[in-house]
Amino acid sequence: MNAPVNLLRVHGATPAWFAERHALAPGDAVAFSPAGALARRRFEQLLGAGVLRPAGEGRYWMDLAAWHRWSERRRRLHAAVAVAICLAAAAVLMLFYRG
Numbered sequence: 001m002n003a004p005v006n007l008l009r010v011h012g013a014t015p016a017w018f019a020e021r022h023a024l025a026p027g028d029a030v031a032f033s034p035a036g037a038l039a040r041r042r043f044e045q046l047l048g049a050g051v052l053r054p055a056g057e058g059r060y061w062m063d064l065a066a067w068h069r070w071s072e073r074r075r076r077l078h079a080a081v082a083v084a085i086c087l088a089a090a091a092v093l094m095l096f097y098r099g
Contacts, residue, residue: 014042018052018062029055046070 014034023030032052034040046052051067052060 014039014046015051015062015067018060023061024064026053026055026061029059029061031058032060033058 017032018024018030021030022028032043034043043052046062046067047054047060049066049070051063051070053063053066055061
């Protein structure tokens with residue numbers, strides 16, 4: 001099974017690392033140790049969200065369904081923040097409008 005291209009390109013090294021190794025089921029779990037503070041933070045974030053799941057003995061696998069749900073939540077949150085910023089910018093511009 002091939003991982004979606006946006007998985008590899010958009011969400012950093014940790015999801016791509018698991019997808020490249022096809023660690024997408026408990027039987028395909030691989031040993032993983034984050035290599036740096038940023039990777040550790042992302043790993044812990046994905047582990048807490050249920051995207052990465054432990055399979056015992058330091059081995060983990062990526063739940064694609066959970067990853068898609070997590071990714072969609074993040075996309076919606078980012079869209080809402082972008083809309084709020086645009087509305088705030090429009091309100092500020094309206095304050096300075098001299099028509």
